[in-house]
Amino acid sequence: MSEHTARTRRAVVTGAGRGIGRAAAQLLSERGWHVIAVVRDAAGAREAFDRSAVEVRVADLRDETSLATVAAELGEDGADLVVANAAQFSPWDETVLTADLDGARDILDVNVLGTWRTIQAFSKALMRAQGSLIIVGSGGGSHGDPDFGVTTNAGAVGYAASKAAVHVLGRKAALELGERDVAVYVVDPGLTATAPGMAGMGARDPRDGALSILRPVLGDGFVPAGSFTRDGRALAW
Numbered sequence: 128m129s130e131h132t133a134r135t136r137r138a139v140v141t142g143a144g145r146g147i148g149r150a151a152a153q154l155l156s157e158r159g160w161h162v163i164a165v166v167r168d169a170a171g172a173r174e175a176f177d178r179s180a181v182e183v184r185v186a187d188l189r190d191e192t193s194l195a196t197v198a199a200e201l202g203e204d205g206a207d208l209v210v211a212n213a214a215q216f217s218p219w220d221e222t223v224l225t226a227d228l229d230g231a232r233d234i235l236d237v238n239v240l241g242t243w244r245t246i247q248a249f250s251k252a253l254m255r256a257q258g259s260l261i262i263v264g265s266g267g268g269s270h271g272d273p274d275f276g277v278t279t280n281a282g283a284v285g286y287a288a289s290k291a292a293v294h295v296l297g298r299k300a301a302l303e304l305g306e307r308d309v310a311v312y313v314v315d316p317g318l319t320a321t322a323p324g325m326a327g328m329g330a331r332d333p334r335d336g337a338l339s340i341l342r343p344v345l346g347d348g349f350v351p352a353g354s355f356t357r358d359g360r361a362l363a364w
């Protein structure tokens with residue numbers, strides 16, 4: 128076995144303080160990965176994780192310097208996996224005509240530019256390890272989701288627009304980073320109960336949402352790089 132495969136694999140997960148990101152960090156840790164959980168509230172996150180397996184780091188997606196600091200700490204070994212998961216939601220009742228555009232600007236900054244900043248910050252670490260980048264998109268920004276997708280009038284317009292842009296960003300990143308031996312996947316976790324009332328809508332448990340987004344690295348079936356999938360199955364962009 129080579130020195131590279133013998134060492135513990137390292138994963139960075141953004142938005143790991145709660146919801147799907149926290150479940151993903153826990154799952155990876157249980158599967159033997161060394162996890163760097165990127166959060167905004169360090170005290171809360173440290174309580175949630177077993178410190179021996181999960182390192183907690185603080186960064187805000189609006190601040191590229193904080194992301195670059197976390198990336199620099201990864202050193203020469205780099206990162207085998209980065210899960211660009213953190214995002215903000217819009218109000219469910221937000222429409223094109225009624226949206227508060229200051230709020231929409233904030234969503235676009237965190238979701239689109241924040242994901243972009245995450246990609247830029249960790250790209251060198253991923254190249255060093257020839258790792259994988261999982262970008263968490265959403266059925267809400269997809270043409271393949273009959274309940275919440277872009278062809279429905281489901282509300283949360285700013286969020287939908289931001290995630291559609293994230294999908295394009297992910298596709299472009301797959302082409303660019305693919306040439307540098309980094310596999311990029313865009314994934315949708317499926318409706319997941321991370322906010323009050325969502326379980327009553329039939330949303331899945333966060334652990335199942337986490338399993339869904341981690342399919343490209345933890346699943347049994349093959350997920351092609353450059354794809355957009357939910358539960359390992361192709362979803363229309």
Ligand SMILES: NC(=O)c1ccc[n+]([C@@H]2O[C@H](COP(=O)([O-])OP(=O)(O)OC[C@H]3O[C@@H](n4cnc5c(N)ncnc54)[C@H](OP(=O)(O)O)[C@@H]3O)[C@@H](O)[C@H]2O)c1
Pocket residue numbers: 141142143144145146147148166167168186187188189211212213214215237241263264265266267315316317318319320321322330
């Ligand atoms: N839940 C669903 O049904 C669903 C469906 C499709 C896609 N998704 C996607 O799945 C991912 C996770 O969703 P979730 O339901 O787990 O969301 P969540 O429970 O609301 O968690 C969002 C996470 O993102 C972090 N975050 C937000 N703004 C940030 C910023 N500026 N800088 C750093 N971190 C920030 C939050 O940190 P704080 O704790 O500090 O606020 C939190 O940890 C998102 O990309 C979402 O779009 C979710």
